[in-house]
Amino acid sequence: MKITFLGTSSGSPTKQRNLSATAVQPETGKPWILVDCGEATQHRLLHTPLSPHRLETILITHIHGDHCYGLPGLLASCQLTGRTAPLTLIGPRQAWEFIDAVIRTTELYLEYPLEFIEVSEALCHEAAGFRVTASPLSHRTQCWGYRVEELDVPLQLDVERLHAEGVAAGPAYASLQRGEDVQLDDGRTLLSADYTQLSRKPRVVVIAGDNDTPECLSAACDQADLLIHEATYTEEVLQQVGPEPQHSSAQRVASFAEQAGIPNLLLTHFSPRYAFASKRPPAKRSGGHRISEIRDEARQHYSGHLELAEDLDRWLLSRQGMLLPL
Known part of the structure; x- marks a missing residue:
C-alpha cells in the first residue's frame, strides 16, 4: 500500500504545510482513494504522480473546512479535463449538502456520475483494491475514522x-x-x-479524522499495520487551549497506539504554531514551538515505528507490514 500526504496542517495552511488530504493506493496499479480534501488539494496533486482521473472514491471525515473546502475545485477540474468514470463521495450528509449548494450556485456541471454514500457504522465499500469501513470519533461535529483493508491477497x-x-x-x-x-x-x-x-496477512491502515479520544478506534485498529492520526498539539499546549476544539495531543495518540500494539504510527494535522526546524528561530506566530516537540512527546509514550507526516511525503506499507519511505 502506498500513502501520499497532500496536506498535513490543522485549521489553516502554513508555508510548509497545506490542509488535510491523504491519498492511498495499492502497491501496484494507478487507482486510488482520497481521505479528506482540504483547500488546494488539487494543486498539491500536480506535484505527485497521482491522476485525478484514476481517483475512485473520496472519503470525508467531517465537514470542517480544512477537511473539505478543496472538494469543489477538484470535482470541477475533473470535469474540465474530461473525466467520464464514476466517482464516489463518502462522508457525513453535510458533505453532500455542501457540494450540492456549490453545484447550484456556481453553475458547476458534472457530466461524470457522482455518487454520494452517507457514512455510517454499516459502511462496507470497495474501491481501488481496498475494503473501507468506518468508525465514529469524538469531535465537536460528526466525525469518522476509516479503516482501509487490502483486498485480493494472493491465495x-x-x-x-x-x-x-x-x-x-x-x-x-x-x-x-x-x-x-x-x-x-x-x-x-x-x-x-x-x-x-491467504498467502499473507492483508495490509490494514486506519486513517482518523479529528478526534480527542483515540480509544474510539480500538475496534478499527484490530490487526492494523498503521495508524494515521491527528496530533494537533502537545499535551501541554492542549491543556492551555482547553477541551473545546476536541483534538488529540501527541501523548494521547502515542499512548493509545502503544496500548493497542500498532506497529507503525504516522502523526499529522499539526497546529500552525509548530514550526519546522530551520536555522532561523520560530516565527512569532508559532509561539516559539517546533514540530520536534510533537515527535519528542510521542516518542516518550510509543515504542513502535513513529513518523511525522510532511506534505508530499510518500510511504510504502510493505507486504511484511514495514513502513518505508518512497
Whole structure:
C-alpha cells in the first residue's frame, strides 16, 4: 500500500504545510482513494504522480473546512479535463449538502456520475483494491475514522493435501489458486476455500479524522499495520487551549497506539504554531514551538515505528507490514 500526504496542517495552511488530504493506493496499479480534501488539494496533486482521473472514491471525515473546502475545485477540474468514470463521495450528509449548494450556485456541471454514500457504522465499500469501513470519533461535529483493508491477497495452495487426496498437478491447481471451485473427471468437486489460504496477512491502515479520544478506534485498529492520526498539539499546549476544539495531543495518540500494539504510527494535522526546524528561530506566530516537540512527546509514550507526516511525503506499507519511505 502506498500513502501520499497532500496536506498535513490543522485549521489553516502554513508555508510548509497545506490542509488535510491523504491519498492511498495499492502497491501496484494507478487507482486510488482520497481521505479528506482540504483547500488546494488539487494543486498539491500536480506535484505527485497521482491522476485525478484514476481517483475512485473520496472519503470525508467531517465537514470542517480544512477537511473539505478543496472538494469543489477538484470535482470541477475533473470535469474540465474530461473525466467520464464514476466517482464516489463518502462522508457525513453535510458533505453532500455542501457540494450540492456549490453545484447550484456556481453553475458547476458534472457530466461524470457522482455518487454520494452517507457514512455510517454499516459502511462496507470497495474501491481501488481496498475494503473501507468506518468508525465514529469524538469531535465537536460528526466525525469518522476509516479503516482501509487490502483486498485480493494472493491465495496459497495446499499442495500436500491435494497430493494426499490423489489430485495430480495440472490445470485444477491453477483454478483453485485463483479462487475457483473445480470438478474433476472422477466426479469430485473441490472447493477452493478447502485447499487454499491467504498467502499473507492483508495490509490494514486506519486513517482518523479529528478526534480527542483515540480509544474510539480500538475496534478499527484490530490487526492494523498503521495508524494515521491527528496530533494537533502537545499535551501541554492542549491543556492551555482547553477541551473545546476536541483534538488529540501527541501523548494521547502515542499512548493509545502503544496500548493497542500498532506497529507503525504516522502523526499529522499539526497546529500552525509548530514550526519546522530551520536555522532561523520560530516565527512569532508559532509561539516559539517546533514540530520536534510533537515527535519528542510521542516518542516518550510509543515504542513502535513513529513518523511525522510532511506534505508530499510518500510511504510504502510493505507486504511484511514495514513502513518505508518512497
